[in-house]
Structures are given as structure tokens and as C-alpha cells.
Amino acid sequence: MTEMSYPALRAHHRCVEALVADPEVTGDLLLVGMWLARAIHLHLPKPAVNDGTSTWQLPDIARDLFPLNMDRGLAFNGQMVEAPSAEPDWRRVFEVLKNDIRRYDPKVDQQLPAWARPRCSGPMVRRASCGKGSYTWGYLTDVETGRKRLVGACRKHHDWFQQExxxxxxxVAATEAPPPPANAGGRLARHFLDIDWPALWVKLDESWTAPPEQMGSARPKLRVVLGDTGSSFSVQRTSSTAARPRFALINGTLS
Known part of the structure; x- marks a missing residue:
């Protein structure tokens, strides 16, 4: 077993403690975060070393966390069923990281349960709004902030809703509303501050652009770069004299 230094053990303990204490880091996201903490701080599992670069593969994460991959297939009776596959479920790891991309989510602004629908906001003579159950609903954009507000309408106020x-x-088309500030995702990013997550997020989702942040962030010390082939990532030391991050975390594309 590789001997571990006290600073590495202490850094790993603090990282895991913070992950477990974070109420927004749960389920698969917590598992992936704990795996990353162990790999980065303790080098467990032991990485492969190529040209001085420590490298792990995405299947390594899946093999430890999600070894049973349920694939859909056609059974003898003609029905589609799920059966275990010999390959670990690395796509599940990919989805966990993709779902944690820093972004603006209009649903978060509404402060409504996922199953709830808004009440009718149609105007009334004797009160501010109708308040009945909504027959239809949709988002209206605040042109000053870019944030969206969910508005509903009952059947009586359907025409009012369409006009609104x-x-x-x-x-919005005439004023070009600004992009709204981020309010979702980035949960792992706040526990691994040295990683340049935007470089990873733009590779996980090519349409992603950095949303405005209400608070600034420290300069990263790790750079996340996804390659064109393979499914590996590595922590690589870069030149300490250049004005660049000290390390690079490289992750290949998934296919």
C-alpha cells in the first residue's frame, strides 16, 4: 500500500467532510465527489503513469461506483427488458457531471415543488390576481435581469395570457435582455476550487456559455481539458514559471 502523507490525508478528510455536510451534494453526485477527492488527494486508485502524467479512466470511476450497467434488450417473449452488462456504467458518471454544469435554471427562481403548477395571475377587478388553478402556463422574461417568471392562467384568462x-x-427581442445569473449546478465546483470547471462544462455541453455570477471566484489552479479521443483524465504538472495553472485535469470525450 502506498504511504500517504499527513497533509494529503488531512486535505482528503476535510474535502470529504465538506461534501457530506453539503445538503445539495447527495446521491450519485456525492459518490462521484468522494471518488474525486480520493483520487486527487490520495491517488486511490493508483493512477497509470505515462510520461510523468498520472491518469485515470472514466470506467475506473464507474467500476468503483456503478459496476452494474443495466442495458435494455429484447427478451424471448418480444418485450424490452433490462439485463446486467459486463461493462461498468460510465455513462452514468457522464450524466452526473453534466447535470452539475453551472447554469441558470428558471425552475429554481419559482420556489415551487417540481410537481406544482402556478396559480392564475390574470387580473381581477376586486383583487390583484385570479388565483385559480392554471389551465396553461409559461415563462415571462424580465428584460432588466434576464430572469424568468412562471405565469399561469385559467381558461377565463387564456387570451390575457397569450397577449402577455x-x-x-x-x-425581449427589442431590448436584448441580459443573460440571467447562475442559480443552479456547480455543486462539485465549490468543493474543488482549484479545478477550472468551465473548460469541462463546455465539453460536456458544447452549447454551454459561462453565465454571470453574483459573486466572483478565485483563480483556478487546475485546468480541465477534454481531449478528442479516449475516456481518460489526468492531473498533469505544468510549468511553474508561466502564467498558467499549476496542474491540468484532462478528460477524454465519451463514445
């Missing part, structure tokens, strides 16, 4: 959406769309 039409007017809002015209105003």
Missing part, C-alpha cells in the same frame, strides 16, 4: 407572452417576447 406576445408582448413580453416583443420587448
Amino acid at each position: 407572452r406576445k408582448v413580453n417576447a416583443a420587448v
